[in-house]
Amino acid sequence: RRMLVVGLAGYALSFVLAGLSRSLPALIGSRALGGLLSASIFPSSQALIADVTEPADRGPAMAAMGAWINLGFLFGPVVGGALSAFGQRVPMFVAGGVVATTALLASVHLVEPSRAADAEGRGRDGAAPSPKAWPRPADIAQAVTSPIAPYLWLTFAVSFSQSGLTALLGYFVMDRFGGTSLDAGTIFTSVGLTGFLMQSLFVGRLIRRFGEHRLSLWGTAVCVAGLLLLVPAADLTATTMAAMVISLGASVLRPSLTSAVSRRTPLPQGLTMGVQSSLDSLGRMTGPVVGGWMYGFSLTLPFWSAAAVMAAVGAFSAGRRLGPAGRASPLSEGRDR
Numbered sequence: 001r002r003m004l005v006v007g008l009a010g011y012a013l014s015f016v017l018a019g020l021s022r023s024l025p026a027l028i029g030s031r032a033l034g035g036l037l038s039a040s041i042f043p044s045s046q047a048l049i050a051d052v053t054e055p056a057d058r059g060p061a062m063a064a065m066g067a068w069i070n071l072g073f074l075f076g077p078v079v080g081g082a083l084s085a086f087g088q089r090v091p092m093f094v095a096g097g098v099v100a101t102t103a104l105l106a107s108v109h110l111v112e113p114s115r116a117a118d119a120e121g122r123g124r125d126g127a128a129p130s131p132k133a134w135p136r137p138a139d140i141a142q143a144v145t146s147p148i149a150p151y152l153w154l155t156f157a158v159s160f161s162q163s164g165l166t167a168l169l170g171y172f173v174m175d176r177f178g179g180t181s182l183d184a185g186t187i188f189t190s191v192g193l194t195g196f197l198m199q200s201l202f203v204g205r206l207i208r209r210f211g212e213h214r215l216s217l218w219g220t221a222v223c224v225a226g227l228l229l230l231v232p233a234a235d236l237t238a239t240t241m242a243a244m245v246i247s248l249g250a251s252v253l254r255p256s257l258t259s260a261v262s263r264r265t266p267l268p269q270g271l272t273m274g275v276q277s278s279l280d281s282l283g284r285m286t287g288p289v290v291g292g293w294m295y296g297f298s299l300t301l302p303f304w305s306a307a308a309v310m311a312a313v314g315a316f317s318a319g320r321r322l323g324p325a326g327r328a329s330p331l332s333e334g335r336d337r
Contacts, residue, residue: 001112004044008103010037015096019089035281040274047273048110050262060204062255062262067199070251074192077185143267143275150317151261154216155276157313158223158253159283161306164291165227165246168302169239175299177236187240191247198251206252212260219253220314222246227307231300 014034021027045065053061080091144152169187173179206215226245233239258276265272291302 001044001048001106001110003040004048004110005103005107007038007040007044008099008106010034011041012096012100012103013037015092015099019092019096044273047262050273060207062258063199063203063207066203066251066255067196070192070195070199074189074196077188143265143272144279146266148261148264148266148272150313151216151257151264152276152279153313154220154253154310154317155257155261156279156283157310158220158250158257159280160287160290161223161227161283161310162246162250163284163287164302164306165230165243165287167288168291168295169243171295172230172299173236173239176233177239179236183236187236187243190240191243194244194247195251198248199255203252203255207256207259212256212263215252215256216260217314217318219249219251219256220310220317222249223253224307224311224314225249227303227310230303 011034014030014037017030017033018027021030049061049065080095083091083094143149166188170181170184173184173187177183203215210218223246226242226247226249229242229245230239233242258273261272261276287306291306294301294305
């Protein structure tokens with residue numbers, strides 16, 4: 001709870017500093033500070049959800065969180081664009097005010113989970129290090145090499161692929177079809193709406209019925225299919241449909257991964273969510289860089305490479321999962337749940 005409030009307060013401050021910036025270096029510095037100060041928001045939120053939900057309800061809860069995030073991405077640019085009519089700095093100050101209000105409400109109304117005193121930060125076997133201790137390098141190394149490692153690397157893969165797609169899709173639309181920013185905006189709106197509807201209406205039920213492991217593999221396969229559909233896309237309609245397929249797969253994949261990691265980790269919830277969030281951020285950072293470099297050689301090479309990364313990690317994950325005794329076991333040994 002405290003980490004969440006501090007992260008929100010820092011994020012609000014970064015928006016205010018961005019609005020006050022008078023130079024490009026100052027603007028970049030304010031956004032970098034925002035990334036640093038807000039790094040605890042997602043891990044803390046996910047850890048709180050993990051603490052207050054039963055294992056069977058964790059996947060649907062993560063899906064609901066993802067749905068609201070998609071809704072924010074859907075309406076945020078629209079509201080920001082409308083506010084920019086009153087000045088280019090206005091959206092930043094309004095965003096800072098909204099986040100600061102959220103931090104205040106969280107500090108007043110959000111209660112530390114009652115079971116945090118006994119089980120906060122513990123994994124499935126309850127043998128995790130003390131949540132009061134600083135994360136050790138050995139803990140992080142254990143996370144990325146433990147039986148939950150396939151889920152962590154899939155988190156990186158989907159983030160790498162989606163961030164590269166987000167950064168390049170507008171250029172792809174303009175370079176291949178002569179499209180406009182309005183065309184790109186329409187595609188992104190369709191993508192956001194697909195994600196919101198999928199996560200708010202279907203993902204929770206699918207997780208309860210099929211389990212996180214199966215859904216993570218299915219989501220990976222759908223993402224790969226969508227990326228490959230982008231390659232031969234002959235018009236804006238085909239491009240929009242392919243992007244929606246990718247969003248459909250990612251909407252299933254992301255909450256399934258978060259729920260699977262939370263339920264199966266042998267490490268503290270906060271540490272595990274932090275490692276997962278770090279790999280997600282690493283994918284967001286490297287996806288646009290690698291994709292942009294490849295885009296210089298071929299318009300479709302970034303999509304081929306993203307599909308290859310996801311397919312490779314998905315294939316690695318297909319034969320591994322955490323068994324009932326906390327060990328990696330082949331998928332063929334039984335149901336995921």
